[in-house]
Amino acid sequence: MPNKLEPNQLLVKNMVATICGSDLHTWRGRRSAHVPLVLGHEGMGKIIGMGEPTLPQRKALKIGDRVTWSIFDRCFHCMPCTAFNIPQKCDNLFKYGHTSLEKGNGLDGCYSSHTLVRGGTHVVSIPDCISNQLAAPLNCAFSTIHAALDLKKFPEDTHFDTALVLGAGLLGLYTCIVLRHLFNVSKVFITDKNPEREQMATKFGAIPVPSLETDSQGFIQKFNTSFIQQQTKHGVDIVVETCGDPEAVPDGIHLLRFGGHFVMVGLVHPKSSLGSLTGYEIIHKCATIHGIHNYGPEHLDRSISFLSSVVDQYPFHELVSAPLPLSAMDEAFDLAASQKWSRVCVDLE
Ligand SMILES: [Zn+2]
Ligand SMILES: [Zn+2]
Missing domain, CATH: 3.40.50.720 (NAD(P)-binding Rossmann-like Domain)
Structure with a gap:
């Protein structure tokens, strides 16, 4: 655990994650990954620590908020972040759940107890009408x-x-x-x-x-x-x-x-x-x-507002499995591969 958080960093206690199709590709070896790494990027949790908030977006957050975050961290300064307006392709990109322990800090993937959310990561509060299980895919599937x-x-x-x-x-x-x-x-x-x-x-x-x-x-x-x-x-x-x-x-x-x-x-x-x-x-x-590969911060915002407006009109609960414990991760991946559920949920608490 970090002793001190840098400005705009957040320490999040992960609550639940869901297994994304891209993680299945990695698990099956259809795409390569630098190991060892902590996999998992579709997730949500509760803020338990905050570095000094200097960004307006961070000032709106507080300890205890249920949040999710963009699957990438960007620098705000490079050409993709500014002129091209495609921050998911930032020259200094960092991706949660895709970075080896050597390059990250060990708190970078969702299939774990905590995430250290970096200062250039877009973070949003989750409204009460969206359950933890349904909030997990917001930052990947829905935003994309x-x-x-x-x-x-x-x-x-x-x-x-x-x-x-x-x-x-x-x-x-x-x-x-x-x-x-x-x-x-x-x-x-x-x-x-x-x-x-x-x-x-x-x-x-x-x-x-x-x-x-x-x-x-x-x-x-x-x-x-x-x-x-x-x-x-x-x-x-x-x-x-x-x-x-x-x-x-x-x-x-x-x-x-x-x-x-x-x-x-x-x-x-x-x-x-x-x-x-x-x-x-x-x-x-x-x-x-x-x-289309990944998304920009405004798309994460839109996924929250759009899902809130339709969540009662469709049987979303039939798509996400009941949470399995982190200790049953192999079983969770097998279940995800079986396509019985659109998303298999993992309980991280
Ligand atoms: Zn994904
Ligand atoms: Zn950048």
Whole structure:
């Protein structure tokens, strides 16, 4: 434990964390990490120590507040932090749950008892209407979707009536809600190889695309894409990829209307070559491609306010497991890999 906190630093007693899909990629060895490290970045906790607050944002916080924090710390001074306005790519970036013990201080990951929140990290208080379990994914899954679907990135007069979401995990389900509430999309189609997850999406206002072919375990191998074509004369206005499966992308481009938007969020691992997709298809479609990695501070703020406004309208509690103790971390990862829950929760108290 630190003896003294620097200005704007916070010492947080971690309360719960959730296992993010990107941690599953690391755990499975699909992407590399410098070890030893404390994994985990989707989390929340209670402030138990504060360095002198000099930033206005820090002055609004107090000991005992339930908080979550941006998954990265930035310097405020470099080109990405200032001119480019993409602080998640700061020249002096530090990422929670991704930094080896050698480079960090040991209090950097959420799968642990405490986090030392650095001075350049955006921190937000969690309102009472959001439970601990639901607050944990705010700083990754939910904020990333608000970055991906930031209305500033879409011309105001864009026609958005239909959408296709690839993947019905937590990112995909949350995307359905954001598209319907903030983009006024009337029809959101969704695909997921796991038919149970596709069905869950109906509770979040989405229309599952039927399967054409399943494997021996019941997982969907081919979707009936004509189901979408029959209902959208020109194709869908926007496709959002959240599934992390590069094979889903060519179908998504194919179903996009001329001049539509294709947003990529889930392919956060190096094995994401887009296979049969050609440049011609993108050009011919006059498609706008958006690549989104992480988010900015305003998106964390927006995820708190948006989730607060819809939390009573959807069965979010069906998505996050009951908390497992930190001592059962292996079991928690196995459960996360089984896809029984959109998020598996870990109790850190
Ligand atoms: Zn994450
Ligand atoms: Zn910077």
